[in-house]
Amino acid sequence: MISLPSTYSGLILIAALAAALIFHLSRMLGRQRWVHAAYAAAAIGLIYLMGAAAFGWAFAGEGALLWVYLALFTLTAAVAARRRLTFGAIGLPWLSALIQLGVVAYMFAPESFRKPPVTAALFLYFVFEALVWLRGREDEPATPGDDDDKKRPPLFPPPRRRGVAEVSLAVTAIAIAYLLFVGPRTANVGPDSATAQQQEPQIEEAAATGETAAPAETAASNEAASSGSATGEQPEAALQVATSEPSAAPAPAAAKDPGVYAARAGDTFKSIAKRLYGTADKWRALADANPDLKAKKFRAGQLIKLPSAPTR
Numbered sequence: 001m002i003s004l005p006s007t008y009s010g011l012i013l014i015a016a017l018a019a020a021l022i023f024h025l026s027r028m029l030g031r032q033r034w035v036h037a038a039y040a041a042a043a044i045g046l047i048y049l050m051g052a053a054a055f056g057w058a059f060a061g062e063g064a065l066l067w068v069y070l071a072l073f074t075l076t077a078a079v080a081a082r083r084r085l086t087f088g089a090i091g092l093p094w095l096s097a098l099i100q101l102g103v104v105a106y107m108f109a110p111e112s113f114r115k116p117p118v119t120a121a122l123f124l125y126f127v128f129e130a131l132v133w134l135r136g137r138e139d140e141p142a143t144p145g146d147d148d149d150k151k152r153p154p155l156f157p158p159p160r161r162r163g164v165a166e167v168s169l170a171v172t173a174i175a176i177a178y179l180l181f182v183g184p185r186t187a188n189v190g191p192d193s194a195t196a197q198q199q200e201p202q203i204e205e206a207a208a209t210g211e212t213a214a215p216a217e218t219a220a221s222n223e224a225a226s227s228g229s230a231t232g233e234q235p236e237a238a239l240q241v242a243t244s245e246p247s248a249a250p251a252p253a254a255a256k257d258p259g260v261y262a263a264r265a266g267d268t269f270k271s272i273a274k275r276l277y278g279t280a281d282k283w284r285a286l287a288d289a290n291p292d293l294k295a296k297k298f299r300a301g302q303l304i305k306l307p308s309a310p311t312r
Helices: 006-026 033-055 060-087 092-108 116-135 164-182 191-230 235-244 269-277 280-289
Strands: 260-262 303-305
Touching (some): 006 033, 006 164, 033 060, 033 164, 269 280
Antiparallel strands (some): 260 303
């Protein structure tokens, strides 16, 4: 999807949709109450989707909205089919309301169900619909009398009607086209937050690795000490044997800069925090000071920046 500065445009469209919603609610006491109720339901869903895209609106029961609008779409489709059987035609208002409810349900669906070709086709359709409503509807010409044998075209084209209903439907079509263009719930996702979300699992995994590595080293040292005491050897002798054996990875030379630490082979943020600060809970301060280090374990001599005063 395309990232746009959608805060102001989203606010404008939310205000326009709210005005359209008020118009449809005011018409629910009239003869076409049910079609205006369908339009009002679509406007409510679009207001929420616009707020989610522009301002990050969200609530716990958001997943149920897909099923709510699928039920509304099914109910509207049943009414439209009944009108087709009764009157021989569905009617433009009912057809427009049916398409709007279907598109709102489509935008509430998971992203894996929203295919780019379908989204592009819907975007072009609603751009065309917005232009049609902005142009206005033609008034029906007077029915010619029976004595008129020839139907002549009018000298001037019939006037077009651009009322509140046409403007509200144009606003709804523009809002739907906008959401299809930018994608719902994508306006507040920036590059920094995306990078942070990618780095967080890696840091957590590195911390878990360091946490499991430290007890393993402690268990090995305890086993060596217990074996020495079981054979009756003195602690000094065991210490001499341990120091005489070659180490698997010699400790690297300390860094000259006091604000930089030279890591040992296999070090993690947690093991370094445990060694320097006495507790492994301050590993996040080291991770924040070294955002470019994504390896689970560090190599010998790798330089780690130390924070000034870690508090967590």
